[in-house]
Amino acid sequence: MRIHHYCLLVVASVVLVNGGCQTSGVPNNHPDTPANPENSAAKSAASAVIWVKGMSCPLCANNISLKLNALPGVSDIKVDLGDGRVLVETSGLNRPTDAQLMDAVREAGFTPDRIEWTNGRTTESTDGAGRTGSPDISMQREVNE
Amino acid sequence: MIGSIPIRQYAMIVAWIMGGSLGVPSADAQEPINATNSATAPAPGHFILKEQVRYNRLKLDTGSPSRRGDIEDIEFLTTLNAGVTQNLSLSFRLPVFLRDRDLDRSGRSDRDEGIGDFTAMAKWRVVQKDTSALDTFRLSLVGGLDVRTGDTPFTGDSYDPLLGVAATGIRGRHGVNAALLWKFTTGGNDEPIYPGESTADLFRYDAAYLYRLHPARYSTDTHGAFYAVIEVNGTYETNGDHELFIAPGLMYEAAKWTAELSVQAPAWERIDHRAEYEFAIVAGLRFSF
Numbered sequence: 117m118r119i120h121h122y123c124l125l126v127v128a129s130v131v132l133v134n135g136g137c138q139t140s141g142v143p144n145n146h147p148d149t150p151a152n153p154e155n156s157a158a159k160s161a162a163s164a165v166i167w168v169k170g171m172s173c174p175l176c177a178n179n180i181s182l183k184l185n186a187l188p189g190v191s192d193i194k195v196d197l198g199d200g201r202v203l204v205e206t207s208g209l210n211r212p213t214d215a216q217l218m219d220a221v222r223e224a225g226f227t228p229d230r231i232e233w234t235n236g237r238t239t240e241s242t243d244g245a246g247r248t249g250s251p252d253i254s255m256q257r258e259v260n261e
Numbered sequence: 262m263i264g265s266i267p268i269r270q271y272a273m274i275v276a277w278i279m280g281g282s283l284g285v286p287s288a289d290a291q292e293p294i295n296a297t298n299s300a301t302a303p304a305p306g307h308f309i310l311k312e313q314v315r316y317n318r319l320k321l322d323t324g325s326p327s328r329r330g331d332i333e334d335i336e337f338l339t340t341l342n343a344g345v346t347q348n349l350s351l352s353f354r355l356p357v358f359l360r361d362r363d364l365d366r367s368g369r370s371d372r373d374e375g376i377g378d379f380t381a382m383a384k385w386r387v388v389q390k391d392t393s394a395l396d397t398f399r400l401s402l403v404g405g406l407d408v409r410t411g412d413t414p415f416t417g418d419s420y421d422p423l424l425g426v427a428a429t430g431i432r433g434r435h436g437v438n439a440a441l442l443w444k445f446t447t448g449g450n451d452e453p454i455y456p457g458e459s460t461a462d463l464f465r466y467d468a469a470y471l472y473r474l475h476p477a478r479y480s481t482d483t484h485g486a487f488y489a490v491i492e493v494n495g496t497y498e499t500n501g502d503h504e505l506f507i508a509p510g511l512m513y514e515a516a517k518w519t520a521e522l523s524v525q526a527p528a529w530e531r532i533d534h535r536a537e538y539e540f541a542i543v544a545g546l547r548f549s550f
Contacts, residue, residue, distance in 0.1 A: 170391025172431040173291050174485050175549060178516035179304045197479035200394025223347050224304045227391035 161191070161207040167229040168200045168221055176226065183220040187212040200229075214239040291429070291436045294510045294523040294543055295494050296467035298440040300399035300429035302350035302384055303342050303549065311340040313521075313545035319536035324452055330364040332454065332536055336377075338545075348386040352405075355379050358415050375415035379408045382423060395479070398430045407444065407457070417458045419448025425465075436471035436488075453535040461500035461534070468493045471512070485515040494525065504538060505529040519547040 171177060177195035184193050184204055189212055192205035202221075206212065212220075214231050218241055221228040228241045292299040303309045315336040321329050340354040356377035363370050382405030390398045407421040425442030442465040449460030457463040469492040476483055492508040510523030525541040 167394075169393055170389070170395075170397035172395045172397055172436070174483060174514050174516045175519070177483075178549060179307065181516075182307065183304060194481055196481045197483055198394070225302065225347070225389075227389070 161205065162211065163206065163234050164204045164217065165232045166202040166204060166217055166221060167232070168202055169227040169229055171195070171197055171200055171226055173197075176224075180221060180224040180226060183224040184212075184217070187216050187220055291431060291438075291471055291488070291514070292547075293438050293467065293469035293471070293492050294490060294512065294521045294545065295492050295506070295508050295525055296438060296440050296469055297442050297465050298382075298384070298401070298403050298425060298427040298467075299438045300384075300386060300401040300427045302386065302401070303344035305344045305346050307344045307549065309342040309547055309549050311338075311342070311545060311547040313338040313340075313543055316542045318539040318541070319454065320539055321454065321536040323533055323535065326366050327364065328452060329366065330362055333361040335359040348389075350384045352382045352384065353380070354382075356415075360415075373414070375412040376410045377412075377415045378410055378417050380423070381405050381408065384427070396432045398428070400426070400428045402426055403442065409448075414450065414452060414454070416450065417446070417448070417453075418450050419446060421446050421448075421457075434473040434477070436469075436473075438467070438469040438471070440467045441465070455535065456496035456498060456502065456504065459498065459500060459502075459534055461498040461502070464497045464499075466495045466497070485513055488512040488514065490521075490523065492523070492525075493528075498534070500534050501531070502534050503529075503531045506538070506541075508543075510543070517549050521545045521547075 168180065171180065174197070177197055180195060180202060181193045184190055184202070188210045189206045189208045190204060191207045192203075194203040196202075204212075204217065217231055218228040218239075230241055231239045292301055313336075315334075315338060317332075317334040317336060319332040319334070321332060323329075335358070337357040338354065339357075340352060342350055342352045344350050358373075358375055358377060360373045360375075361370065362373070382403055384401045384403045386399060386401045388398065388400035392398075403423070403425045405423040407417060407419075407423060409418045409420060410416045411418065422445045423442060424445070425440060427440040428438070430437045444457050444463040444465070446457070446460055446462050450458045453459040456465075469490060471488045471490050474487040474489055476486065479486075488511070490508075490510040490512055492506075492510065494506040494508060495504065497503045505528045506525045507528045508523050508525040510521060512519060512521045521544070523543040525538070525543065527538050527540070530537050
């Protein structure tokens, strides 16, 4: 293989990367988001906080966003790396289950600790690491507020 | 010249590719700049493309007198990491060299370009201990194959199995990486320049410390982080050649890309069978998609 062929391959791969990234963006304008008042499904919007362990870098936040955004009914993700807190906004009738959310976190390479829904329901992770680790007291207080 | 493309044009093309890619959404978490491995990996179905440009300056004082002299290589190193399952990832690496040589005996210079050995590796994470929001420890086993390209003199000209282990620990603003890799050489190049190109087995050992310079504390507004990196990179070959490098560097990691810069200088050398490093400068970008 000559060098200019290699160069063309690199150019082609970067173009593919760009195209792939553009199609996998965060769906901030999800049709079911509460921003669209005419959408009846928006009325069923809910949010959950997933407490995650091992997210140590900005890239980690991106990995977890990509995985969670691929789930049905997820309309927005906000990641607080400092506290290990991932806010998941959902809308529509087809919401992700707790198991789907936790599996997405594990697939992204991290350990889910627990999920807290805005209705007060909490699901603890069955992960060994999740059971043994206890969340920081200040984090707990913030959620309760 | 590289085929029909002059070196300068080729360098500009790569710079354009790397610079242009900065504008797209699209990195390997806290992986050191020069080390061969870390215990981090992309998620299943996701990829990390890593482009490094290395300026390597070496001195060849062994072998045929007609070959001895100074060597300047510009190396374009492309690595693609692919997440396969939660604990398994694959990586593929291909180096391209542009070489300038100043030969001591004849006093003349020559230029050459070519493609080095292709490396395919699998990484299997065997330990993951996430102990708090930020803190983690991960251990991975790595195995793979160095595949000859036949492009003399840039190829090791053999198919060489690789086996190693990598560990990554992160606690708050501090990150530590360690990696060991053994290359079982089955053939080799008669006139090696780099470690691992001869018929001797190669043992690579790397250690790195990363310190998050900014921000001191992560928040929801964190979109990137600056790290100071100090690495120790060693190569030992079973023919007795041994080289140890110190490599300070800087890294900026955003959500979808990472930029890195490092200088690698030999701290200790005992080389009798190939070229000795004088120094290397490394600039790189990684994109996650």
